[in-house]
Amino acid sequence: MTTHPTLSDIDRYAGGDPGLDEATVWSIEVHLEGCADCRARLAGSTTAESRALIAEVAVAVDREIAAGPAPRRSHAGIRQRVLVVALLPWVAMTTTVLVTAALLSHLLPEMPSLVLLLAPLAPLPGVAAAWSRRLDPAWELIAGTPSAGLAMLLRRTAVVLALVIPVLAGFGAGQGELALMLLPCLAFTAATLLLGSLVGVHRAAIGLMVAWAAVVVAPSLATAELPVLLEPAATGAWAVATVALAALTLLRAGQFRRLTTF
Amino acid sequence: MRAVSTAETAATTHPWAVHAEGLKVRAGRHLAVDGLDLSLGTGVHGLLGPNGAGKTTLMRAVATVLKPCGGRLTLLGCAVDGRADLRPARRALGYLPQHFGFYPRFTVREFVSYMAWLKEMPKAGIGEAAQRAIDRVGLAAKADARLRTLSGGMLRRAGIAQAIVNDPQVLLLDEPTVGLDPEQRLDLRELLRDLGTDTCVLVSTHLVEDVAAACTEVVLINEGRLVWQGTPGALASLGDDGHAGDSAAERGYSALLRRHRAEAAR
Structure with a gap:
C-alpha cells in the first residue's frame, strides 16, 4: 500500500489539473484502486462536469440494459428436473403398491399390516432407477464426468427418499x-448402496427386494403373524443397522467412481 | 475475452496427453484390448481398425468409463488405471460415446449446460460455454429445440457440443461422422483441425478418407493391439495398385491389414 495522496493532490486529480505530472497521476490511480477511503475523498472532490458525465453514462447503461435480452434463467432447475422426470414413474409405482397394500390391510384386518411389511422396500425401485445403466439413458456420458461418484448417487437417493418418506x-x-x-x-436404502458398491446398485436393489420378500414377507403372510424384526422392540436394532450401513457405505465411496456400480 | 488462469499457463510435466503401456481392458468377459502400447500428443489422431478390433473398448478405457484390468494408462500425467482420484483427469476430458443416450425432453442448450455442470465447470461460465459449443458445431438455430425432435445428424452434433463444452485437453470422439451429411462432414473435419492445434483429439472411425483428410496421425489397431502408427501421408504411401481401395489412403489401409494378418498367421 502506497502512502495516501494529499487532499490537494486528489482535488487536482479530480479536476484534471494539467499541472499534475503523469507519474503522480499513475501513482494516485494505483492507490485509488486499492484504497476505499481515498475513493470516498475523490467522490467529494469531483467537479460538476464529471458528475454530469457519470450521470449521462448511467442513463445510457440503464437504457442498454433495458433494451438487451433478458438475463437467462438459472440452470439449477434442469438438474432437479432430470431427477424428478426420471424417478417419478418409479416412485409413483411404489406409492400405488403401498396404497393397495393399505387397502388390503384394511379389508383383511386379521392379516399382519402389509404396509409395514413392504415399507423397507419402498425406496429401492427408485434408488435402482437413479443409478442404473438400463434406466439412465446418459449413463455412459455421466460415468466419464468428474461428478460421477457417491455424492451424485446420494443426491439422487435423497430425491427418492424425499418423495417416498x-x-x-x-x-x-x-x-x-x-x-x-x-x-x-432407511436401513435398506443404506444396504442397497453398500451392496451396490460391490455388485452394482441395480442388482443390489433387486437382490434385497427378493431376499426380504422370500425371508420375511412370505412367511409372515403364511403364518398371519408380524415377524420379530418388525415388533416395536426391534426399533433400536434397526437404528444401529442404519448408522452402521451408512458408515460402511461412506468408507467405500471410491468404488462409485467407476461404471461397475451403475 | 476471458481471463487466463495460472493453471492454464503452467508448463506441462507429462510428455504425452494419453499414454498406455501394455494396456488390457475387458469388454464383458472378452479381453478386447490386449497389451496395447500407445502414446498420443497434441493433434488429431484417427483410430482405425476392423470391426471388433477393440476401438470402442479402448475409447471407453481412455474416457475412464471402463477400468483397465492390466497395464498402465495415464491421461495428462494422471494415472487412471488404479484407485487414484480420477477427477482431475475427468475435468480435462471430453467424450462422445458411440451410442450416446440423452434425455429426450431436454433442449440442446439444457443438455449441453447439464453436461457442463457435471464436468464441474464454474457456474458463472456455463451459459456462455454452452452457447459457444453449440455455435461451434453449427446447431445455434436449434439450440432451444428438444432433443427428441432432432435428426440423427443433429443429435450427433449435439453430442459433439457436450464433448467440447469444457474445452477439453483430451477429446475422444467415437464415430462422430455417423449420420452426418457430406457438407456436415466437411464442417466436422474443419472443426477437428481447429481443435487439434492445442488438444489431443482421438477420433475412432471406419471412414479412411475422413482420417486422411482431417487427422495429423493415424493409429491402426487390430485384435486389441497396436498395428501401426504414422502420418496419413505415410499410410497412403504403403499401398500400391495391387491393394483394394479407391484412394491412396484406403489402399495403404488394406495393405497394412493384409501384411499384419500375414505376419500373425505365421
Whole structure:
C-alpha cells in the first residue's frame, strides 16, 4: 500500500489539473484502486462536469440494459428436473403398491399390516432407477464426468427418499408406528448402496427386494403373524443397522467412481 | 475475452496427453484390448481398425468409463488405471460415446449446460460455454429445440457440443461422422483441425478418407493391439495398385491389414 495522496493532490486529480505530472497521476490511480477511503475523498472532490458525465453514462447503461435480452434463467432447475422426470414413474409405482397394500390391510384386518411389511422396500425401485445403466439413458456420458461418484448417487437417493418418506410417514402416523415404518426403509436404502458398491446398485436393489420378500414377507403372510424384526422392540436394532450401513457405505465411496456400480 | 488462469499457463510435466503401456481392458468377459502400447500428443489422431478390433473398448478405457484390468494408462500425467482420484483427469476430458443416450425432453442448450455442470465447470461460465459449443458445431438455430425432435445428424452434433463444452485437453470422439451429411462432414473435419492445434483429439472411425483428410496421425489397431502408427501421408504411401481401395489412403489401409494378418498367421 502506497502512502495516501494529499487532499490537494486528489482535488487536482479530480479536476484534471494539467499541472499534475503523469507519474503522480499513475501513482494516485494505483492507490485509488486499492484504497476505499481515498475513493470516498475523490467522490467529494469531483467537479460538476464529471458528475454530469457519470450521470449521462448511467442513463445510457440503464437504457442498454433495458433494451438487451433478458438475463437467462438459472440452470439449477434442469438438474432437479432430470431427477424428478426420471424417478417419478418409479416412485409413483411404489406409492400405488403401498396404497393397495393399505387397502388390503384394511379389508383383511386379521392379516399382519402389509404396509409395514413392504415399507423397507419402498425406496429401492427408485434408488435402482437413479443409478442404473438400463434406466439412465446418459449413463455412459455421466460415468466419464468428474461428478460421477457417491455424492451424485446420494443426491439422487435423497430425491427418492424425499418423495417416498412423506407417503410412509403418512401411513406410519396413522397406525402409530412411525419409527418402525421409516427406520427399516432407511436401513435398506443404506444396504442397497453398500451392496451396490460391490455388485452394482441395480442388482443390489433387486437382490434385497427378493431376499426380504422370500425371508420375511412370505412367511409372515403364511403364518398371519408380524415377524420379530418388525415388533416395536426391534426399533433400536434397526437404528444401529442404519448408522452402521451408512458408515460402511461412506468408507467405500471410491468404488462409485467407476461404471461397475451403475 | 476471458481471463487466463495460472493453471492454464503452467508448463506441462507429462510428455504425452494419453499414454498406455501394455494396456488390457475387458469388454464383458472378452479381453478386447490386449497389451496395447500407445502414446498420443497434441493433434488429431484417427483410430482405425476392423470391426471388433477393440476401438470402442479402448475409447471407453481412455474416457475412464471402463477400468483397465492390466497395464498402465495415464491421461495428462494422471494415472487412471488404479484407485487414484480420477477427477482431475475427468475435468480435462471430453467424450462422445458411440451410442450416446440423452434425455429426450431436454433442449440442446439444457443438455449441453447439464453436461457442463457435471464436468464441474464454474457456474458463472456455463451459459456462455454452452452457447459457444453449440455455435461451434453449427446447431445455434436449434439450440432451444428438444432433443427428441432432432435428426440423427443433429443429435450427433449435439453430442459433439457436450464433448467440447469444457474445452477439453483430451477429446475422444467415437464415430462422430455417423449420420452426418457430406457438407456436415466437411464442417466436422474443419472443426477437428481447429481443435487439434492445442488438444489431443482421438477420433475412432471406419471412414479412411475422413482420417486422411482431417487427422495429423493415424493409429491402426487390430485384435486389441497396436498395428501401426504414422502420418496419413505415410499410410497412403504403403499401398500400391495391387491393394483394394479407391484412394491412396484406403489402399495403404488394406495393405497394412493384409501384411499384419500375414505376419500373425505365421
